[in-house]
Amino acid sequence: MKILVCVKRVPLPGARINVTDDGLEVDAAHLGFTTSPHEECAVEEAIRQKERHGGEVTVLTLGPSEAEEQLRYAASVGADHAVLVETDGAPWDPQRTAAALADVIRELEGGDPFDLVLFGNESADSGGFQVGIRVAVALGRPTVQGVKGIEVSGGVVTVRRAIDAGFEVYELPRPCVLGVREGLNLPRYPTMKGRLASKKLEIRALTTDVDPGGQTRVRLHRPVEAVSETVILGEGPDAAAAVVDVFAELGVL
Amino acid sequence: MLLVVLDHDRGELDESTREALTFGRVLAAKMGAPMEAALVGSDDGDLVAAAAEHGAATVHTCVHEILVDYGPDAHGSVVAQMVEALDPAAVLAGGSDRGNEVMAHAAARLDTALATNCLDVAPGDPWSMTRLQWGGSLLEDCTLEGDVALLTCAVHALAAAPAGGRRAEIRPFTAALNETHAVTMVRDRIVGEAGVTLSTANVVCGGGRGVGSEEGFAPLEELAALLGGRVGCSRAVTNLGWRPHSDQVGQTGTRIAPEIYIASGISGAVQHWVGAMASKHILAINTDREANMVAKADWAVIADLHEVIPAIIEEVRHRRG
Numbered sequence: 182m183k184i185l186v187c188v189k190r191v192p193l194p195g196a197r198i199n200v201t202d203d204g205l206e207v208d209a210a211h212l213g214f215t216t217s218p219h220e221e222c223a224v225e226e227a228i229r230q231k232e233r234h235g236g237e238v239t240v241l242t243l244g245p246s247e248a249e250e251q252l253r254y255a256a257s258v259g260a261d262h263a264v265l266v267e268t269d270g271a272p273w274d275p276q277r278t279a280a281a282l283a284d285v286i287r288e289l290e291g292g293d294p295f296d297l298v299l300f301g302n303e304s305a306d307s308g309g310f311q312v313g314i315r316v317a318v319a320l321g322r323p324t325v326q327g328v329k330g331i332e333v334s335g336g337v338v339t340v341r342r343a344i345d346a347g348f349e350v351y352e353l354p355r356p357c358v359l360g361v362r363e364g365l366n367l368p369r370y371p372t373m374k375g376r377l378a379s380k381k382l383e384i385r386a387l388t389t390d391v392d393p394g395g396q397t398r399v400r401l402h403r404p405v406e407a408v409s410e411t412v413i414l415g416e417g418p419d420a421a422a423a424v425v426d427v428f429a430e431l432g433v434l
Numbered sequence: 435m436l437l438v439v440l441d442h443d444r445g446e447l448d449e450s451t452r453e454a455l456t457f458g459r460v461l462a463a464k465m466g467a468p469m470e471a472a473l474v475g476s477d478d479g480d481l482v483a484a485a486a487e488h489g490a491a492t493v494h495t496c497v498h499e500i501l502v503d504y505g506p507d508a509h510g511s512v513v514a515q516m517v518e519a520l521d522p523a524a525v526l527a528g529g530s531d532r533g534n535e536v537m538a539h540a541a542a543r544l545d546t547a548l549a550t551n552c553l554d555v556a557p558g559d560p561w562s563m564t565r566l567q568w569g570g571s572l573l574e575d576c577t578l579e580g581d582v583a584l585l586t587c588a589v590h591a592l593a594a595a596p597a598g599g600r601r602a603e604i605r606p607f608t609a610a611l612n613e614t615h616a617v618t619m620v621r622d623r624i625v626g627e628a629g630v631t632l633s634t635a636n637v638v639c640g641g642g643r644g645v646g647s648e649e650g651f652a653p654l655e656e657l658a659a660l661l662g663g664r665v666g667c668s669r670a671v672t673n674l675g676w677r678p679h680s681d682q683v684g685q686t687g688t689r690i691a692p693e694i695y696i697a698s699g700i701s702g703a704v705q706h707w708v709g710a711m712a713s714k715h716i717l718a719i720n721t722d723r724e725a726n727m728v729a730k731a732d733w734a735v736i737a738d739l740h741e742v743i744p745a746i747i748e749e750v751r752h753r754r755g
């Protein structure tokens with residue numbers, strides 16, 4: 182099976198998210214970077230499917246040259262090939278991102294489609310909930326989002342999608358496109374051997390020429406939050422009485 | 435005209451629909467245009483009534499054998515065809531999983547921009563809106579250009595409020611659908627466990643990396659059981675394999691809204707906080723007074739959770755006699 186996973190490099194903020202002076206981006210000067218948990222699960226799933234059915238896993242990202250870091254991470258846990266579509270660094274809107282990814286996927290496939298193309302359900306930062314669907318429609322392939330279970334048997338891909346009351350089951354033909362959610366699996370950590378191998382991974386650079394879409398960022402800002410005064414109930418087990426007073430006051434005792 | 439897409443499951447109204455209709459009514463007033471509704475599939479009776487109640491005078495309904503159960507492709511295609519035939523100035527759905535999914539399918543087919551999870555929308559040329567990023571930890575002001583503004587409103591962006599409308603005219607809509615639209619369809623359903631879930635629990639006892647081990651959760655389980663609540667956890671805990679992902683609170687986990695969230699050994703990263711912020715009250719137990727969770731809490735105990743939680747359990751038992 183040939184599997185492609187689309188991942189996006191995003192900053193990893195801690196207790197608060199700061200914004201650059203021009204308001205256009207998250208101030209990542211002192212932050213590390215990661216991929217969304219959903220996409221980490223997509224990478225893990227691709228590797229598990231490869232282990233089960235044989236084949237190859239390719240990871241693809243569109244972003245600044247530093248996004249190589251996320252591709253190497255995917256390789257360190259078992260991805261075979263990596264492709265970077267380099268941007269000038271400015272964020273791309275979902276329509277443009279999807280058009281570029283669809284172009285690149287067509288080029289990588291050269292008429293021989295990936296059996297599965299995996300996306301995260303939504304990106305961690307901009308959360309547009311649409312790039313995977315737009316790519317699927319552009320490629321003319323069936324797609325389901327919110328996927329928390331994938332089973333491939335012959336030409337049929339059975340997926341489970343989480344809903345409030347349990348799961349919905351879909352059966353898709355191959356090739357198809359899936360948007361997955363964290364909880365699909367528990368991603369493995371890289372091994373030392375994997376880390377070393379990923380350093381040598383050759384990253385294929387591709388470019389595309391697509392126009393911006395209709396959504397344009399004006400500025401990012403933090404929501405207004407109520408400032409709370411924290412009442413310290415104590416500094417040891419003696420605080421238990423005060424805690425249970427709170428329970429009684431709230432009517433949960 | 436503003437077209438509001440009604441989210442439902444086999445005719446049964448989704449909670450987000452009334453919110454979307456309320457959001458739509460406010461938006462339609464700003465547009466100085468009427469609000470109409472789109473119903474893809476059949477109605478169990480409540481959908482048209484809800485649309486009318488919230489001020490939609492017209493409901494465009496599309497009934498077809500392919501639309502008996504949910505299929506993102508079919509539903510998105512019908513919405514796209516309605517846009518082409520009815521020429522609305524904007525289309526709005528609720529920011530539920532299905533709402534976002536159907537609108538993304540419609541947007542892809544129309545090759546038009548879509549702004550998801552909006553908190554506030556202003557019509558204009560271009561349209562402008564404020565939408566959620568990072569699951570709500572950050573907001574984005576943006577503009578939208580296109581022949582039609584495609585939008586979803588964030589869940590709980592505002593409270594549903596009926597407008598007292600009584601009747602809506604039903605206008606049947608005929609869509610071109612074929613077997614390819616039926617490829618992606620719900621084939622089966624697996625019903626989950628009934629009862630109190632993390633998202634509906636009145637008390638949540640959350641544990642983070644500070645709990646230290648899988649076994650360390652036993653006292654949290656005990657406290658949760660005593661208070662009729664559920665155990666929650668941070669992603670650090672899920673990643674360590676101490677708890678299943680279904681216990682995870684946060685951006686990529688569950689959103690909770692209990693009367694009290696007891697967060698022990700959790701630092702309070704933004705991605706955890708967005709899942710916990712709807713809690714009515716928060717008690718943090720942490721050895722670090724500077725932890726974000728402590729700063730955000732109503733009450734805190736600055737101590738080792740392994741000592742405090744057993745003491746709380748004992749105190750609860752003692753008071754109950």
Ligand SMILES: Cc1cc2nc3c(=O)[nH]c(=O)nc-3n(C[C@H](O)[C@H](O)[C@H](O)COP(=O)(O)OP(=O)(O)OC[C@H]3O[C@@H](n4cnc5c(N)ncnc54)[C@H](O)[C@@H]3O)c2cc1C
Binds near residue numbers: 645688698738
């Ligand atoms: C896109 C994205 C999505 C994410 N989604 C989620 C999500 O849905 N949910 C989520 O939780 N995280 C999420 N994360 C991860 C998040 O950024 C943090 O890494 C995570 O929440 C940290 O978990 P923690 O607080 O348990 O661990 P830590 O940050 O390590 O904090 C441990 C805390 O325990 C305290 N402590 C230690 N020992 C004790 C003791 N004996 N008694 C009392 N206190 C003690 C410490 O002082 C510290 O405050 C996401 C990250 C990204 C990038």
Ligand SMILES: Nc1ncnc2c1ncn2[C@@H]1O[C@H](COP(=O)(O)O)[C@@H](O)[C@H]1O
Binds near residue numbers: 187217219299301
């Ligand atoms: N720049 C990008 N590069 C690669 N994949 C992306 C990019 N942006 C979004 N995606 C993929 O599309 C999914 C949905 O993104 P979004 O529509 O932004 O929520 C993400 O989870 C990723 O899998």
